[in-house]
Amino acid sequence: MLNYLIRRILYAIPILIGVNLVTFVLFFMVNTPDDMARIHLGVKRVTPQAIAKWKAERGYDKPLLFNKTAPGLSTVTETIFFEKSVKLFVFNFGRADDGRDIAYEIKNRMGPSLAIALPVFLVGLLWTISFALMMVFFRSTYLDVWGVVLCVGMMSISSLFYIIGGQYLLSKLWNLVPISGYGDGPVALKFLILPILVGVISGMGAGARWYRTIFLEEIGKDYVRTARAKGLSELRVLFKHVLQNALIPILTGAVVVIPLLFMGSLITESFFGIPGLGSYTIEAISAQDFAVVRAMVFLGSVLYIFGLILTDFSYTLVDPRIRLE
Amino acid sequence: MVSVKPIILWTDALLGLLILSGLVFAWFVRRRRDLRAPWQRVVQSKSGMAALVILCLFLGIGLLDSIHFRPALQTVRSGNRVYGVEVLSLLDVAVGPLRQRPEKTYSAPLATHLYAKETLELADGRQARSYPRLVFGGAHLTNPEKEKAADIAFSVLGGLGLAVLLWSLAGSFWLWFLARRHQVKVTTWFGLVFRGQTLVPWNFALLTGLALLLLGVPAVLLSAKYHVLGTDKVGQDVLYLALKSIRTGLVIGTLTTLVLLPLAVLLGIMAGYFRGWIDDVIQYIYTTLNSIPSVLLIAAAVLMTQVYMDTHPGLFETINARADFRLLFLCLILGMTSWTGLCRLLRGEALKLREMEYIQAAQAFGVSHFRIILRHILPNVMHIVLIAMVMDFSGLVLAEAVLSYVGVGVDPSMISFGTMINSARMEMAREPMVWWSLAAAFSFMFLLVLSANLFADAVRDAFDPRVQVRSWGVRFFRMRPSEMGKEERS
Numbered sequence: 001m002l003n004y005l006i007r008r009i010l011y012a013i014p015i016l017i018g019v020n021l022v023t024f025v026l027f028f029m030v031n032t033p034d035d036m037a038r039i040h041l042g043v044k045r046v047t048p049q050a051i052a053k054w055k056a057e058r059g060y061d062k063p064l065l066f067n068k069t070a071p072g073l074s075t076v077t078e079t080i081f082f083e084k085s086v087k088l089f090v091f092n093f094g095r096a097d098d099g100r101d102i103a104y105e106i107k108n109r110m111g112p113s114l115a116i117a118l119p120v121f122l123v124g125l126l127w128t129i130s131f132a133l134m135m136v137f138f139r140s141t142y143l144d145v146w147g148v149v150l151c152v153g154m155m156s157i158s159s160l161f162y163i164i165g166g167q168y169l170l171s172k173l174w175n176l177v178p179i180s181g182y183g184d185g186p187v188a189l190k191f192l193i194l195p196i197l198v199g200v201i202s203g204m205g206a207g208a209r210w211y212r213t214i215f216l217e218e219i220g221k222d223y224v225r226t227a228r229a230k231g232l233s234e235l236r237v238l239f240k241h242v243l244q245n246a247l248i249p250i251l252t253g254a255v256v257v258i259p260l261l262f263m264g265s266l267i268t269e270s271f272f273g274i275p276g277l278g279s280y281t282i283e284a285i286s287a288q289d290f291a292v293v294r295a296m297v298f299l300g301s302v303l304y305i306f307g308l309i310l311t312d313f314s315y316t317l318v319d320p321r322i323r324l325e
Numbered sequence: 326m327v328s329v330k331p332i333i334l335w336t337d338a339l340l341g342l343l344i345l346s347g348l349v350f351a352w353f354v355r356r357r358r359d360l361r362a363p364w365q366r367v368v369q370s371k372s373g374m375a376a377l378v379i380l381c382l383f384l385g386i387g388l389l390d391s392i393h394f395r396p397a398l399q400t401v402r403s404g405n406r407v408y409g410v411e412v413l414s415l416l417d418v419a420v421g422p423l424r425q426r427p428e429k430t431y432s433a434p435l436a437t438h439l440y441a442k443e444t445l446e447l448a449d450g451r452q453a454r455s456y457p458r459l460v461f462g463g464a465h466l467t468n469p470e471k472e473k474a475a476d477i478a479f480s481v482l483g484g485l486g487l488a489v490l491l492w493s494l495a496g497s498f499w500l501w502f503l504a505r506r507h508q509v510k511v512t513t514w515f516g517l518v519f520r521g522q523t524l525v526p527w528n529f530a531l532l533t534g535l536a537l538l539l540l541g542v543p544a545v546l547l548s549a550k551y552h553v554l555g556t557d558k559v560g561q562d563v564l565y566l567a568l569k570s571i572r573t574g575l576v577i578g579t580l581t582t583l584v585l586l587p588l589a590v591l592l593g594i595m596a597g598y599f600r601g602w603i604d605d606v607i608q609y610i611y612t613t614l615n616s617i618p619s620v621l622l623i624a625a626a627v628l629m630t631q632v633y634m635d636t637h638p639g640l641f642e643t644i645n646a647r648a649d650f651r652l653l654f655l656c657l658i659l660g661m662t663s664w665t666g667l668c669r670l671l672r673g674e675a676l677k678l679r680e681m682e683y684i685q686a687a688q689a690f691g692v693s694h695f696r697i698i699l700r701h702i703l704p705n706v707m708h709i710v711l712i713a714m715v716m717d718f719s720g721l722v723l724a725e726a727v728l729s730y731v732g733v734g735v736d737p738s739m740i741s742f743g744t745m746i747n748s749a750r751m752e753m754a755r756e757p758m759v760w761w762s763l764a765a766a767f768s769f770m771f772l773l774v775l776s777a778n779l780f781a782d783a784v785r786d787a788f789d790p791r792v793q794v795r796s797w798g799v800r801f802f803r804m805r806p807s808e809m810g811k812e813e814r815s
Contacts, residue, residue, distance in 0.1 A: 014609065015609070015612055015613050015616055018609065018610075018613035019613055019616060019617055022613070022614075022617065022622075023617075023625065026625050026626060026629055027625065027629070030629050030633070031629055031632045031633060031636070035632050035633075035636050036632060038635075038636060039631075039632050039635055039636075152775070152778055152779065152782070153775065155719075155774075155778060156719065156771055156774040156775035156778050157767075157771055157774075158723050158726050158727075158742075158746075158767060158770055158771075158774075159723070159727065160726055160727065160730060160746055160767075161767045161771075164746075164750065164753065164763060167753070168753065168758075172753075172758075260618070263618065266620060266731060267727060267730065267731070270731075281620075281621065281624075282731055282732075285624045285628065285731060285732055285733060286732045288628055288631075288632075290625075290628070293621060293624060293625055293628070294625075296618070296621055297617055297618065297621045297622070297625065300616075300617065300618035300621060301616040301617050301618075304615070304616040304618070305616055
């Protein structure tokens with residue numbers, strides 16, 4: 001087990017290096033820091049001094065990969081690559097363009113992001129799986145057919161519509177919850193209900209249909225026939241045997257996103273004005289703050305790889321035949 | 326005579342290439358019975374047929390909108406013509422009045438008055454605040470309050486009548502043509518279609534056509550006199566915007582697959598067929614790409630193009646060329662982020678196929694790797710590729726709207742569902758609400774995506790009922806990278 005864990009972590013290192021190289025090429029080689037400075041300062045009437053000052057303030061005034069002027073080891077360390085990319089490995093994210101510490105912001109904004117993403121994930125998973133099981137229970141009846149029709153219809157609606165529609169209906173027309181905003185403590189609940197509801201509903205169509213196909217595949221297998229032959233009720237067969245056996249494909253899709261829940265959701269957070277990591281990312285994108293975007297890319301990949309490892313461990317929990325060696 | 330200068334934008338050329346290769350493919354499939362059979366099953370599905378009719382309409386609009394030109398300006402004195410900076414398409418010409426009748430600002434669907442109050446000068450010289458009449462919408466009415474309802478009802482009724490007439494003419498002609506082809510007596514054939522006893526559900530195709538005509542013809546008649554779906558902030562007709570958005574959606578949905586396919590097919594098959602270090606390298610590449618949150622990768626790449634375009638303004642002759650470049654780049658980067666799912670699937674399939682006897686026999690005969698891949702592996706994974714193509718389409722259309730909202734989608738000057746929603750979103754808080762832009766964008770998008778989904782389902786069922794195909798398209802709503810395959814469990 002420990003061996004496996006160590007191997008996976010070692011395997012993660014080249015991937016993270018790859019991610020770093022990709023972002024480095026995108027952010028520093030395709031366009032030089034000079035280009036970025038020009039964009040930030042406005043294309044016209046930019047003096048070389050202003051560009052130099054902008055770069056110096058943000059630490060972009062060093063050579064890209066190799067510093068010939070610096071002595072000894074600092075030929076490599078006194079470069080943009082080391083300062084901006086390598087330091088990400090120790091979670092040293094540096095400062096955003098507005099001078100604030102990125103790591104501090106991430107720490108502060110994780111809470112609100114999780115407050116939405118976690119309930120959406122849990123409630124959504126529970127609800128879509130139950131809905132899918134319901135469809136499978138009533139398979140080849142009108143209930144199933146209309147369930148699938150509903151799912152396809154819901155899949156075809158833009159997620160933006162759910163948000164805008166939800167805001168209009170619940171907040172504007174019925175005045176049940178505030179349109180957007182966020183507060184600490186129990187006050188947060190009234191702000192959170194709508195985004196969570198919208199998140200669950202908008203993920204339902206595709207999810208329920210996918211789980212339905214998994215369950216339908218399982219239901220044709222021999223063990224199900226055996227269970228029925230034993231005289232078990234259909235409900236018991238579905239919820240005990242089929243659900244348990246279908247857990248592997250379900251976990252494959254679900255567990256990997258658990259760490260990514262920290263990152264929040266871009267769209268939901270920006271629509272509902274929730275000060276989480278998602279809205280932080282959106283603000284950074286619209287302000288063209290590349291330091292923040294780079295930090296989020298790195299954080300996202302670390303969390304993704306962590307999710308993959310987590311997925312493997314979750315397999316051992318539901319299927320005793322699987323051992324990690 | 327109006328002279329024009331044809332303009333071939335990058336996306337036009339690629340879309341044309343795609344259509345051309347589609348036609349070649351269709352011609353190839355037609356001649357071979359084994360390839361034709363699954364396609365026949367696609368058109369035999371009722372929902373698939375209905376979806377196909379709607380998709381064809383959208384495709385037609387999109388293609389009309391992909392033939393661009395620049396009209397010559399009037400002042401031609403020295404002999405050499407000067408062309409306008411505005412790039413028009415055939416669709417712009419076809420719906421000419423819609424494009425050329427801007428109002429001042431918002432107006433509701435079928436309105437005769439502007440949405441916002443203005444200070445007007447009355448006949449006796451006094452000033453009053455009220456809603457001014459629209460310049461074009463309902464301008465033919467002298468007393469809109471009284472005449473409007475009757476006028477609209479008249480147009481709608483006329484439109485419905487015309488639609489039924491057109492439908493029965495076109496439908497009968499089509500059925501007559503089919504009866505001739507099948508060498509059945511026309512009356513028998515009509516009866517068969519009417520009772521739904523034909524192999525291909527022509528009755529569903531006809532019903533879908535009728536529904537489209539019943540919606541479309543009255544809209545066309547009304548749009549001659551009114552703004553059927555209202556106008557937006559700068560007074561542009563919303564119906565026109567919605568029609569123009571179709572092309573953007575189609576381009577994103579199709580050209581992205583054009584980028585994604587060669588990568589996924591080539592790398593996936595190579596990884597599965599050769600194994601060893603090639604497999605390791607390719608797996609490393611796609612795991613790395615997969616682990617970057619796709620929205621962020623897209624955002625980073627699009628921001629970079631934006632910077633590049635801002636620092637090289639001389640490259641683009643017109644605004645359209647600029648917007649088109651960004652659209653093309655968006656397709657490119659969307660393709661780069663979404664090939665991994667298909668690649669992994671193809672790798673697994675190739676791993677299975679390479680152990681098959683016929684491939685081992687080919688290897689024993691000394692057939693080259695290249696030929697084995699081309700003759701034996703590629704045809705046997707084609708169904709997966711095809712299913713992936715149609716299933717990705719709807720996801721990409723939806724993704725465009727989200728990305729445009731984030732600000733990393735298409736160029737703001739390009740008309741798309743995303744930009745429509747984005748600009749209309751600000752008006753949610755107004756009282757009374759400006760709902761028509763949003764409603765138009767969402768319903769057009771819904772129709773396009775729904776028919777694409779239904780068609781994709783029909784294709785999937787026809788080509789391989791056993792293959793487990795998840796919509797492995799990019800999921801943008803939550804930053805969820807596509808799921809890992811089972812084979813990666815070690």
